[in-house]
Amino acid sequence: MFTLIQLQSFVAVAEELHFGAAAERLNMTQPPLSRQIQILEREVGSQLFDRSSRRVELTAAGTVLLPSARQILDLAAKTELDVRRVANGSAGSVTISYTAIAGQTALPQLLRRTAEEQAGVSLVLRELVSTDQMDGLVNGSVDIGLLRPIVVRPGVLTRPIMQDRLVIATPADSDIAVDGDSLPLSALRDSPLMMYSTAEARYFHDLVLRLFSSADVHPRITQYASQVPALLAFVQAGLGVSLVPASARSFAPADVRFYEIEDSRTVRKLNRVELDVAWNENTSNPAVLKLLDLLP
CATH class of the missing domain: 1.10.10.10 (Winged helix-like DNA-binding domain superfamily/Winged helix DNA-binding domain)
Incomplete structure (x- = not known):
């Protein structure tokens, strides 16, 4: 030969x-x-x-x-x-999972920087709730996750990359609508609350309950969903109110109105929504490590 x-x-x-x-x-x-x-x-x-x-x-x-x-x-x-x-990480394939909100905020920035600095890398995108992302990071079906802080699995590393806050979403014609740009949580006392699923959106579920508890309000939960767009659909349909990340305003229906949460210092201190990037510490894909450097 x-x-x-x-x-x-x-x-x-x-x-x-x-x-x-x-x-x-x-x-x-x-x-x-x-x-x-x-x-x-x-x-x-x-x-x-x-x-x-x-x-x-x-x-x-x-x-x-x-x-x-x-x-x-x-x-x-x-x-x-x-x-x-x-x-050297300038080519290959990387699977990125993300929550619905991350798909509107952190993901576009990451895609833009990847196109500029790692044009040879092929990206596979999967929208998943945070718990499913963590499962994927453990079993290898996901390389990088953009998810909410949850209990970290052995072998998975995380770091915060973005911070947000919750705001009140109401139907535009809601009885509790006011002319201002803020509402106290007590104003939601009698309104049906569109709530996050305990199984698939535990981070948001627990945060919302802590906020209402700190304001001494017992919400009247009537519907559950795992993703913010689904909760906004409930609100748009006039079925009640919800607490969603402020960044959701960028893709919310036109007939949904948003208010800042007007409450005590304790509520304001609790009202922090974080987004983490997560990856398997044993990854052997050089493109993953190089892509992580593009995130804050």
Whole structure:
């Protein structure tokens, strides 16, 4: 079987049609070059060049070999480059999972920076609730998660990348609507509350309950959902009110109205919504580590 150095030698001579010029191009002396051509000719069982004291010409066999030899060398060079790019994190594939809100806030920024600085990396995007993201990080089906702070699994690392706050979402024609831009939680005492699922949105569920408890209000929960868009759909339908991240305003229906939470210092101190980035500490994908550097 012929080698790449033999093909490189052959292509150089075929293009230069001069052994001395080909040897100089390959940064080698002429005798080793001639030996490589001779070995290649034995491997393919054909003479590749007609040689004379005046000229070097390709034989019919050499003419047939030349385009294939160029393709093989090009593929070898491309393969070497691809391997190096994957090894240094500038190429490859990364699966990113994200919550619905993260898909509207942190994710677009990450996609933009990836396109600018890691254009060779292919991204697979999956919208998942935080608990499902954590499962994916553990079993390897997810490389990077944009999720809410929850109980971290062994082997999964996290760090905060964004902070938000909850605001009150009401139907535009709600009886509790006021002209101002804020409402106390006590104003929601008698309104049906669209609440986060305990199983799939535990972070938000517990935060909302703590906020109402600190305001000494017992909410009247009537519906549950795992994602903010679903809660806003309930509100839009006039079924009640909800507490959602302030960043949800950017994609909320036009007939949903938002109010800042107007309450005590304790409520304001509790009203912090964090978004974490998470990844498996044992990841062997260089693109994952390089992509993590693009996040705050």
